[in-house]
Amino acid sequence: MVSVTNETTKLLEAALAAATDCWLANSNGALFDEAFDPESGKPEIRNFTTMVEMLFNYIEERRGFLQSRDFQLLSIEQPFAVPLDPDRPGLTYVGRLDKKFHYKGAIYAAEHKTTTLYKKDGFFRSDFIDSFSPSSQIDGYLYALHLLHGRKAKAVWVDAALVHGSVHNGFRFISVDRAFEQLAGWVWETRFWVSMIESQREALGASPQGGSNFEHQDGIAVQDLPYMPSFPKNTEQCTMYGNCTYIDLCKMWSNPEAWETPPGFTVSHWSPFDELDLASIKKSMDPTADETTCYDNTRISCFRRCNRMYYYRHVRDLLSESDRRALLFGSAWHAAMDVVWRTLARKGKDFHGS
Numbered sequence: 001m002v003s004v005t006n007e008t009t010k011l012l013e014a015a016l017a018a019a020t021d022c023w024l025a026n027s028n029g030a031l032f033d034e035a036f037d038p039e040s041g042k043p044e045i046r047n048f049t050t051m052v053e054m055l056f057n058y059i060e061e062r063r064g065f066l067q068s069r070d071f072q073l074l075s076i077e078q079p080f081a082v083p084l085d086p087d088r089p090g091l092t093y094v095g096r097l098d099k100k101f102h103y104k105g106a107i108y109a110a111e112h113k114t115t116t117l118y119k120k121d122g123f124f125r126s127d128f129i130d131s132f133s134p135s136s137q138i139d140g141y142l143y144a145l146h147l148l149h150g151r152k153a154k155a156v157w158v159d160a161a162l163v164h165g166s167v168h169n170g171f172r173f174i175s176v177d178r179a180f181e182q183l184a185g186w187v188w189e190t191r192f193w194v195s196m197i198e199s200q201r202e203a204l205g206a207s208p209q210g211g212s213n214f215e216h217q218d219g220i221a222v223q224d225l226p227y228m229p230s231f232p233k234n235t236e237q238c239t240m241y242g243n244c245t246y247i248d249l250c251k252m253w254s255n256p257e258a259w260e261t262p263p264g265f266t267v268s269h270w271s272p273f274d275e276l277d278l279a280s281i282k283k284s285m286d287p288t289a290d291e292t293t294c295y296d297n298t299r300i301s302c303f304r305r306c307n308r309m310y311y312y313r314h315v316r317d318l319l320s321e322s323d324r325r326a327l328l329f330g331s332a333w334h335a336a337m338d339v340v341w342r343t344l345a346r347k348g349k350d351f352h353g354s
């Protein structure tokens with residue numbers, strides 16, 4: 001019993017160190033303290049104590065599965081790049097699988113997700129569970145998994161973890177599979193959204209690398225127009241998940257092209273090549289694929305949610321400087337998961353992944 005406790009303590013410390021490093025690296029040095037939610041005024045539950053309690057319970061919960069004879073970890077944070085259209089060789093869907101593993105003769109991907117959507121009976125609210133089927137992100141991962149492994153590819157398991165003030169043992173695998181026809185439909189839809197993004201960029205006169213060149217196709221400088229004739233707003237989304245980061249800009253500006261970067265925002269370009277470590281698989285990609293022809297779920301889902309949001313984030317590269325606690329906690333949890341899965345999977349067998 002003592003050896004189990006020591007082993008768990010050691011793993012907990014290593015996972016916490018990874019989570020802390022990740023949090024510090026992404027928050028300009030501010031640790032996850034006991035802050036207050038700026039909207040509700042309630043104590044922020046995404047804090048260090050919650051992380052410790054969750055990690056301890058997670059290790060105990062997943063130990064049996066990750067160390068079972070039927071389980072073999074294949075990779076951690078593996079980037080992928082798969083073709084989207086045979087008529088456009090460089091057009092590529094890119095992403096990164098949190099984990100890939102072999103289980104009872106089939107290959108699976110695992111995707112870690114944290115949520116505060118709590119239900120007393122079963123930990124997770126049904127709207128959270130249902131959000132993964134259908135899900136463009138999960139369907140994209142399944143498409144990639146099937147292209148990479150053919151018939152051996154089986155499903156994506158969403159590894160859900162509840163973030164709660166007092167309940168710290170809410171974990172669940174949510175299995176998602178898709179028929180071939182459904183994945184073919186996802187490919188068609190993804191090409192559709194890519195063509196919509198490209199048409200909006202064209203309407204703006206934006207350079208494909210990001211940022212606009214302020215030249216409209218009618219010869220009038222875009223910033224001199226009374227409104228911006230591209231990337232329309234989807235006002236249904238402004239307060240759907242709390243206030244949108246860009247809501248003040250949309251209230252003030254009819255033509256954001258006329259304005260410089262506002263206070264409270266920094267310019268931070270989101271590049272799939274950097275974020276997903278695509279350089280490590282560049283050799284296996286189509287040689288014509290580059291940042292302008294590679295699309296990932298982050299950008300496509302942002303565009304689907306609101307075209308104007310895409311403009312602010314991925315054309316103007318604007319990132320809010322306000323507290324991004326949910327994102328920071330989720331990223332820190334991911335970093336801890338890498339340590340927990342790698343360590344537990346290594347026990348008693350070889351792990352050949354990175």
Ligand code: SF4
Binds near residue numbers: 237238246306
């Ligand atoms: S960017 Fe879109 S979702 Fe956000 S406030 Fe503007 S219109 Fe609403």
